[in-house]
Amino acid sequence: MEYTVETRCLHLEEEKNKDKDFGSVSFPIYQTATFAHYGVGRSTGYDYTRLQNPTREQLERIVASLEGGCDAIAFASGMAAIATLMECFKPGDHLIVDGDLYGGTIRLFNSVCKNKGIEITAIELAKEDPLPYIKENTKAVYVETPTNPMMNITDIKKLSEITKEKGLLLIVDNTFLSPYFQNPLSLGADIIVHSGTKYLGGHNDTIAGFLVTNREDVKEQLRFFYKTTGAALAPFDSWLILRGIKTLAVRMERAQENAMAVAEWLKGQSCVTKVLYPGLPEHPGYEVMKKQARGFGGMLTFEVDTTERAQGILEHVKLIQFAESLGGTESLITYPVTQTHADVPKDKLLENGITDRVLRLSLGIEGKEDLIADLAQAFTAASK
Numbered sequence: 001m002e003y004t005v006e007t008r009c010l011h012l013e014e015e016k017n018k019d020k021d022f023g024s025v026s027f028p029i030y031q032t033a034t035f036a037h038y039g040v041g042r043s044t045g046y047d048y049t050r051l052q053n054p055t056r057e058q059l060e061r062i063v064a065s066l067e068g069g070c071d072a073i074a075f076a077s078g079m080a081a082i083a084t085l086m087e088c089f090k091p092g093d094h095l096i097v098d099g100d101l102y103g104g105t106i107r108l109f110n111s112v113c114k115n116k117g118i119e120i121t122a123i124e125l126a127k128e129d130p131l132p133y134i135k136e137n138t139k140a141v142y143v144e145t146p147t148n149p150m151m152n153i154t155d156i157k158k159l160s161e162i163t164k165e166k167g168l169l170l171i172v173d174n175t176f177l178s179p180y181f182q183n184p185l186s187l188g189a190d191i192i193v194h195s196g197t198k199y200l201g202g203h204n205d206t207i208a209g210f211l212v213t214n215r216e217d218v219k220e221q222l223r224f225f226y227k228t229t230g231a232a233l234a235p236f237d238s239w240l241i242l243r244g245i246k247t248l249a250v251r252m253e254r255a256q257e258n259a260m261a262v263a264e265w266l267k268g269q270s271c272v273t274k275v276l277y278p279g280l281p282e283h284p285g286y287e288v289m290k291k292q293a294r295g296f297g298g299m300l301t302f303e304v305d306t307t308e309r310a311q312g313i314l315e316h317v318k319l320i321q322f323a324e325s326l327g328g329t330e331s332l333i334t335y336p337v338t339q340t341h342a343d344v345p346k347d348k349l350l351e352n353g354i355t356d357r358v359l360r361l362s363l364g365i366e367g368k369e370d371l372i373a374d375l376a377q378a379f380t381a382a383s384k
């Protein structure tokens with residue numbers, strides 16, 4: 001029997017071997033660039049750390065196990081993972097992407113991929129059927145669910161029925177829920193993207209990224225581009241992410257509990273005009289989330305009545321820190337228009353509802369009473 005997801009954050013079935021590494025309970029950091037050979041054609045299994053390193057390999061095994069993939073590849077950042085993934089596409093290829101995505105991903109698509117002759121069509125996948133947009137040269141569909149920052153929910157299984165029928169790759173960025181709450185490969189996706197910087201690392205202290213697949217052909221292609229372009233995660237950073245994943249299950253549960261409490265509190269504030277949290281039954285994605293995920297996560301977005309109030313809240317929070325990023329032990333509040341989505345054109349932002357009154361919250365694992373008290377004092381100070 002396979003271990004539960006909670007146990008697989010710490011242990012792999014096949015690994016109990018006290019002869020190895022002197023019984024070290026924490027996986028060792030193999031801080032080496034290269035590996036010596038016994039003789040010609042007699043490698044230890046490792047040659048050079050850009051290709052593979054035992055510490056990184058252990059991390060990749062755990063992430064592959066959590067996502068149900070045949071391979072997971074660890075990159076120096078989430079963007080490095082997505083940029084390497086884009087090497088799979090050639091000039092003249094066409095991609096259908098979600099209109100609401102992480103700002104850095106939109107920048108990569110619009111400023112790098114388009115210049116290389118890759119055609120990109122952005123539609124709202126949570127609402128629109130991609131079928132009419134599929135052309136002869138369409139190769140893949142790229143989606144986040146929930147999206148960053150507007151928390152739109154796409155039905156992965158439904159979308160995968162279309163991509164499978166049309167022979168397209170379905171790529172899902174699973175950063176917001178982490179493998180603890182959602183496994184897109186089991187719903188029909190071909191490739192998963194993670195910013196490991198967020199919930200997997202979980203402590204706001206390391207940058208990392210992952211690609212996961214359950215297809216041998218895709219794995220081979222990705223591994224080739226990985227060793228050739230070289231955005232590999234360093235051994236020490238691999239160890240930090242390994243350590244972060246050990247507590248993924250308990251962190252996700254607490255972050256979700258805090259998000260639910262804060263969402264309910266925000267709903268009761270007269271200056272709050274919108275609360276976007278998919279764990280609220282009135283959220284349009286609630287039913288799909290219940291079907292395809294095991295939880296609703298620790299991220300929420302809300303809108304207030306005026307720009308002054310939004311900026312006042314950012315200036316007055318004390319415990320919650322005004323910073324970009326998400327998914328860590330410390331709660332963070334983000335201003336998408338000047339931070340994560342600063343490079344997205346203004347009309348595009350407005351189209352997605354990302355106004356200068358929109359704030360994004362990443363709930364950490366602090367006590368929820370303290371988080372609500374901090375928001376309450378910041379709301380009061382912002383009204384003066």
Ligand SMILES: *Cc1c(COP(=O)(O)O)cnc(C)c1O
Nearest residue numbers: 077078079102148175195197208
């Ligand atoms: C942060 C983020 C990325 C980019 O990851 P980095 O580790 O910052 O390079 C990609 N997708 C989503 C949804 C993110 O939140």
